[in-house]
Amino acid sequence: MNSCSYKLMRDNERVNTRWLSSRELSSWARLASILEALPPLLDSQLRHDAGLTHFDYRVLALLSETEGRTVRMSFLAKANNATLxxxxxxxxxxxxxxxxxxxxxxxxxxxxxxxxxxxxxEKIRFAAPGHVEMVREHVLDPLTEEQVDQLGTIAEQILRRLDPDGELRPIYGKHDDD
Amino acid sequence: MNSCSYKLMRDNERVNTRWLSSRELSSWARLASILEALPPLLDSQLRHDAGLTHFDYRVLALLSETEGRTVRMSFLAKANNATLxxxxxxxxxxxxxxxxxxxxxxxxxxxxxxxxxxxxxEKIRFAAPGHVEMVREHVLDPLTEEQVDQLGTIAEQILRRLDPDGELRPIYGKHDDD
DNA sequence: TTGCCAAGGTTGTAGGTACAACGAAAACCG
DNA sequence: CGGTTTTCGTTGTACCTACAACCTTGGCAA
Structure with missing residues (x-):
């Protein structure tokens, strides 16, 4: 059947690409599906319950976590991987x-x-519980404690490649209790 | 400082929400950052090199992997988590x-x-190598083989919650070699 | 049959994001 | 200093997605 999107092509069609092995493909395909499905789900919950997009939420969240509730535009943009x-x-x-x-x-x-x-x-204070519940239900609860930690490590390594300077990472990063 | 978006609120503000622990928060925050950063990156690579969005690519990829290169609209929609x-x-x-x-x-x-x-x-055949290279570089290469497998398991469990009927999962799912 | 409702798709529009062009202030430099 | 180059931010437009309204066909039951 000779599928061409992620797997081996016929030898005579090969350029120089290292196609994905079965296991790589299977892991990536699932992650890709999550990438496709999760953000719209978070958006729709937040829009429905609070009239905010997930991006709005992240902006307000970062502000709410900052001393004086004040942040510079350019910093806000970098921290959220957004263009100005x-x-x-x-x-x-x-x-x-x-x-x-x-x-x-x-x-x-x-x-x-x-x-x-x-x-x-007040807005984000109102929106937070529903959003956290959503994250819990769809991301954290399906995983064991060990898997939550594995996910943290894996995500960190990917992020280090996506964002070498670490500008994107500090968000929600205050580990001040527990 | 009393951050309110994901962590514990003051006791007197508590409703009934199970806020995130430090470790949960740290894992989720990193995943959330990936959700924010990776899709735009895939989009921009594909748009620049082939004039396709990542969503376009997924559609064409699924078609290319199907016997007869023909798929029904409604199936295509479900498989990509898209509305009709x-x-x-x-x-x-x-x-x-x-x-x-x-x-x-x-x-x-x-x-x-x-x-x-x-x-x-021809279009997807042309677009595939660059896209695969991108996935490799930013997702697979930063991980050990063991982590790639862990990611697969973790993603599968999350996906099972996002998509109980498994309509979203079959994509790229032909493991016919390796 | 007839009537009703669910499923499959299309169209229109509003809202959000990407990209390019622009202007102003700071930083750098000969 | 005077000129060039980054940095910071806004505006405008084109593109894409979400949502609602609508139409047609199929399934089902009286």
């Missing part, structure tokens, strides 16, 4: 809804600081 | 570009079959 244009649009919409405000930075007159309003604080 | 409207738009664009054709199904007059043209076959 995208973040700019998102922040504009969040500002129109009253969840954040933009302030000209004192130190750098090019820069803009984003501040989480009380309304925004 | 979304798939319909995507197929329309692929058809305009000459990569697929739509045929009225003989068995069911409501149904539409999608057929991968020779041009479409």
């Amino acid at each position: 244009p995208r973040l700019s649009h998102v922040i504009q919409r969040l500002e129109e809804r009253g969840y954040v405000e933009r302030l000209a930075s004192a130190e750098d007159r090019r820069a803009t600081d984003v501040w989480l309003t009380d309304e925004g604080w | 409207p979304r798939l319909s738009h995507v197929i329309q664009r692929l058809e305009e570009r000459g990569y697929v054709e739509r045929l009225a199904s003989a068995e069911d007059r409501r149904a539409t079959d999608v057929w991968l043209t020779d041009e479409g076959w």
Whole structure:
């Protein structure tokens, strides 16, 4: 049948590609399916229950975890792997809804600081339980404790390749209790 | 500092939510970052090198792996976790570009079959090496063989929760060699 | 049959993301 | 210093996805 998308091609068609072995393919295919299915699921839960996208949630979450609830645009963008244009649009919409405000930075007159309003604080406080429950149910609960740790290690290694400078990683990274 | 998005709230704020422990949080945060970063990366590589989205690629890949290169719309949709409207738009664009054709199904007059043209076959054949290289470099290579297997098991368990009926899983699932 | 409802697809539109172009302030440098 | 180059951010547009409305066919039962 000679499938051509991930597996071996016929010898005479080979270029120089190292195609995926069965086990690699099987692992990747499942991850790819998760990539396809999980984000829309998180989005739809959050949109339905709180009117937020998952990306909105991450932005508000990071703000809520920061001393003074204030973060610079460019930092917010890097931490969420977003381009500045995208973040700019998102922040504009969040500002129109009253969840954040933009302030000209004192130190750098090019820069803009984003501040989480009380309304925004209440918003994410309201949205958090449902979202956490979703993550628990669909990601953590199906795994054993050991697998949760394995996942952490695996994800860390992949992330180190995706994001060598570690700008993307600090999110939700405050391990201050337990 | 009392972060509110994933971790424990103050006792007096607690509702009934089981917040994430440090280790759970750390694993989930990393996975969430991958969810945010990997799909855009795959998209941009494919768009740049072949003018396809990752979703386009999955559609063409499934077609290319199917006997007769023909698959019904509704099956294509389920296998890719897409809604029918979304798939319909995507197929329309692929058809305009000459990569697929739509045929009225003989068995069911409501149904539409999608057929991968020779041009479409060449397209994915052309796109595959670069995409596979990307997957290798950013997902498989950073992991040990053992971790690749662990990832497969973990992903399978999560997927079983996301997709209990297994409609999403068969993709790329032909393990016919190795 | 007739009537009803579920399943398969299409179309239109609103909302979000990607990309390119732009402007302004800071940093670098000869 | 004066000029060039990054960095920071906004705006506009094209593309893609989500959602709702709609139409047709098939399945099922009275």
